[in-house]
Structures are given as structure tokens and as C-alpha cells.
Amino acid sequence: MSFVSYHCHSTWSDGRTGIAEMIAGAAAAGLLEFGLSDHFVLTPYDDSNAHEWSMPRNGRALTDCLADLRAAAVDAPLPVRRGVEADYFPETWRQLQTVLASLDLDYIIASVHAVERFPVDTSASDWQPLSQAEVDQLYRGYWQRVRELAECRLGDIVGHLDLPKKFGFYPAADLSREIAAALDAIAAAGMTVELNTAGWDKPCAAPYPDADLLRQVHQRHIPVMINADAHRPAELVRHYGRAAELLRRVGFTEMRAFNKRQPRELPIPG
Numbered sequence: 069m070s071f072v073s074y075h076c077h078s079t080w081s082d083g084r085t086g087i088a089e090m091i092a093g094a095a096a097a098g099l100l101e102f103g104l105s106d107h108f109v110l111t112p113y114d115d116s117n118a119h120e121w122s123m124p125r126n127g128r129a130l131t132d133c134l135a136d137l138r139a140a141a142v143d144a145p146l147p148v149r150r151g152v153e154a155d156y157f158p159e160t161w162r163q164l165q166t167v168l169a170s171l172d173l174d175y176i177i178a179s180v181h182a183v184e185r186f187p188v189d190t191s192a193s194d195w196q197p198l199s200q201a202e203v204d205q206l207y208r209g210y211w212q213r214v215r216e217l218a219e220c221r222l223g224d225i226v227g228h229l230d231l232p233k234k235f236g237f238y239p240a241a242d243l244s245r246e247i248a249a250a251l252d253a254i255a256a257a258g259m260t261v262e263l264n265t266a267g268w269d270k271p272c273a274a275p276y277p278d279a280d281l282l283r284q285v286h287q288r289h290i291p292v293m294i295n296a297d298a299h300r301p302a303e304l305v306r307h308y309g310r311a312a313e314l315l316r317r318v319g320f321t322e323m324r325a326f327n328k329r330q331p332r333e334l335p336i337p338g
């Protein structure tokens with residue numbers, strides 16, 4: 069299979085299995101390369117829920133995770149890339165960037181999971197009490213943060229673009245200006261957008277980002293890749309066939325892989 073799976077979590081953060089099981093699953097799925105990207109979040113909020121799902125709030129160190137990954141890679145039957153999924157917060161991104169720059173990483177996925185104290189992807193019950201105006205405001209804040217994440221080029225890959233739609237709460241306001249500004253910033257930063265297939269298994273029943281957004285990504289010549297946001301081996305290549313078909317339909321012919329933060333292009337099979 070001519071694919072990579074780089075957006076993967078293990079028990080170092082909120083994944084369900086250890087690194088060895090994920091690597092074995094990647095080999096069994098016939099992947100070209102496996103990459104681990106456990107959560108690393110420096111939240112400015114003491115009351116955030118990040119201790120449940122992310123290093124270092126869960127008491128684990130990213131350097132220990134990467135050492136474990138390096139050891140597991142020695143006898144691995146496929147190339148193992150070292151990554152991280154890091155959260156953008158306007159208050160902590162400089163500190164985060166310093167930490168990340170000191171590490172020997174193959175790629176960084178930069179994500180927005182929270183707008184201020186509101187965790188956008190934790191539970192539908194967080195969204196249910198909101199008015200439509202509040203939903204609109206959260207989306208506005210989300211796209212503003214994606215724009216800022218790109219302006220400081222926090223990473224190589226933008227994680228699950230349009231994540232707030234996860235539970236099926238959508239904006240009523242026209243946010244096309246905010247979205248265009250975020251995508252322009254991503255293009256200017258030379259960042260890659262992942263087609264994250266996990267959304268197909270969520271209430272929104274659509275990938276992050278969906279076909280409409282992917283067309284806007286394509287218009288700006290922003291490179292793409294396919295990732296599964298796998299939290300267990302069975303999810304490593306979920307919906308990869310339809311993801312490749314969607315990318316081709318939008319007009320993409322190539323997808324990216326990374327080694328020591330340097331991108332290379334792979335043909336999209338099919």
C-alpha cells in the first residue's frame with residue numbers, strides 16, 4: 069500500500085495501545101511508513117482537561133516518548149517517523165516552539181482543539197447548551213486560531229482542519245472571509261493540510277476538511293496528505309481508499325511524506 073499513516077496516538081497520550089502494537093499494525097496494513105504523533109499540549113489554563121489526554125499534563129515527557137519510539141524503530145519492519153501533535157495557544161506558542169525546535173522530529177502536526185477554555189472535540193454535551201450565536205463565535209475563534217497557528221508556522225502539517233464540526237454543530241454565519249484568511253496563511257507558511265479520515269466515523273460523517281474546503285486548499289496549491297488519527301491499530305488506514313478518491317476528484321495528484329522535517333511527494337494511487 070503506497071500510503072503513510074502519520075497521525076497516530078499511543079498510550080503515551082490518549083491512544084489505546086503501545087507503540088509496538090501500532091507499528092505491528094502498520095506493517096500488517098502494508099503501509100509505506102508509520103509515524104507516531106502523540107499529543108503534546110502546553111495549555112495556559114490550569115482547569116483544562118489536557119491531563120486526561122496529553123503529555124506533559126499526564127505526567128509523561130515527550131523526550132521519553134521519542135526515546136521509546138526510537139528504540140521500537142530499530143527492529144521495525146517499516147520506516148518509523150518521529151512526530152508530535154502540538155496544540156496552538158496564543159499564550160504558549162513561543163515556549164512550545166522552543167521545546168519542539170530542540171527535538172529530533174520528522175514532522176510536527178499543529179492542531180487547535182480548544183478555543184480559549186472551550187474544548188471543541190471532547191463532547192457533544194459541551195455544544196448542546198450553546199446558542200447559534202455562540203456556535204458562530206466559536207467557529208470564528210477557531211479559524212482565527214488556525215490563521216495564527218500558520219502565521220507562526222507552529223508545525224509542518226495542519227491537523228484536522230474544521231474540527232469543530234465533529235458533533236454536527238455548524239455555523240450559520242458566513243465565515244468565508246475568516247476561512248480564506250486562514251487558508252492564505254497556511255499557503256504562505258508552506259504548511260501541509262492533512263485529509264484526516266477520522267471525521268467519517270464521527271457524527272459529522274465527513275472528513276476534516278470536507279470536499280468544499282479541499283477545493284479551496286487545492287486552489288491555493290497547498291500540499292496535502294492522508295492521515296487516520298488512529299488511536300488503535302484497527303484505525304491506521306481507515307477510509308484511505310475513499311480519501312484518495314476524494315483527493316483525486318478535487319484535482320490533487322500528489323500527497324506528502326516527511327523525513328527530518330523535509331517533505332517529499334508521493335503519487336496518490338488509483
Ligand SMILES: [Zn+2]
Pocket residue numbers: 153179181227228
Ligand atoms: Zn487532534
Ligand SMILES: [Zn+2]
Pocket residue numbers: 075077153297
Ligand atoms: Zn490526534
